[in-house]
Amino acid sequence: GVVPELASRAHMQNILPVVSEALKTANCRLDDLDAIAFTQSPGLIGSLLVGTQFAKSLALALDKPLIAVHHMQAHVLANLIDDPKPSFPFLCLTVSGGHTQIVLCESAAKMKVLGETIDDAAGEAFDKTAKLLGLPYPGGPLIDKYAQQGDPKRFSFPEPKIPGLNFSFSGLKTAVLYFLQNAGTSQVYKEEFLASEEEKQQFITENLEDICASVQQRIVSILLNKLQTAAIQTGIKEICIAGGVSANSGLRKAFKELGEKKNWNTYIPAFQYCTDNAGMIAVTGYYKYMAKDFSDLSVTASARASW
Structure with a gap:
């Protein structure tokens, strides 16, 4: 299975190049973003903390709204990515x-x-x-x-x-x-x-x-x-x-x-949106952004959290 310590280290090593590649693929800059959405819970706490701290730092540096997303809520809303x-x-x-x-x-x-x-x-x-x-x-x-x-x-x-x-x-x-x-x-x-x-x-x-x-x-x-x-x-x-x-x-x-x-x-959902993916976090972030459901910088990751 997944070794939590190794997973969190892999997140630390890869989060910056992954974000850079995502921006390049989307042909946009950091300044073009309207908000920063991230997975807050549930999951392996070490990996969640890496993403949470990175997102908080990015939101602070860019002065953008911060949006905390529940992982399972995002799986559900993956059905709202494509039509119908x-x-x-x-x-x-x-x-x-x-x-x-x-x-x-x-x-x-x-x-x-x-x-x-x-x-x-x-x-x-x-x-x-x-x-x-x-x-x-x-x-x-x-x-x-x-x-x-x-x-x-x-x-x-x-x-x-x-x-x-x-x-x-x-x-x-x-x-x-x-x-x-x-x-x-x-x-x-x-x-x-x-x-x-x-x-x-x-x-x-x-x-x-x-x-x-x-x-x-x-x-x-x-x-x-x-x-x-x-x-x-x-x-x-x-x-x-x-x-x-x-x-x-x-x-x-x-x-x-x-x-x-x-x-x-x-x-x-399409196959690429069934397993864990950034698209489902983004679409959940979109709906929370439209509802102005933002988090402040005191938010932290949680291994288990209710909906």
Whole structure:
């Protein structure tokens, strides 16, 4: 995974050349900017502090407004970068390595989390499954790649019975762990089911694509079943997905198919705006700028912060 200390050092080394390259690509100067927007939270505190201090220094030096952006709010508003755009109010399923939420968006500034994971995020379930299969980090895209060649009905994994609109993925991770340890014979822990390491590796090698397809199908069904429930409860038909996991081809395809079946207006950000990106911070900064929602220089980064 990501080593926080190394990540913050990499931010320090790269932030100036990245900003310079961005200005060059956009063909603009620092003086042309109307405001400075930055990610305040949530995330790795060391990396957030680098960006926060750089943004504060830039805003002070240029005498420009400073705009603090919540990372997950920005993922949601990534749906407003390109056309067509969803109309307010809309629902957004926001899925990443650290978050899994259903958000009601009444405006660019007014959002309410209707449901979220009570343990692990969907992206973590993808990455942990990949690790159990011996795939390198980040494993989510590799699960997606192999799943496209596999049979999603070959193996059956449990769907948690969590009330309301909340999610849970810890049970699925445990089921996958025991399933692999038992070389596909069971999803519970029993000594007599345990396979040798050689048998386990052979089972994975022979069934990798079907395992990936089956796990992905279950994760997608968990996500979309809850999203469908939220749509029914709210009566909203403007529905979006966002976050790094929204780049998953299985989720995108199933989401569009469900939208057609339920007569939703569905929206998915372009691939480059699904994973963490500056565009989503900029578009959120734009809406906060129009609302004159500025921060002063006392603002600081936060590893965890409410919306």
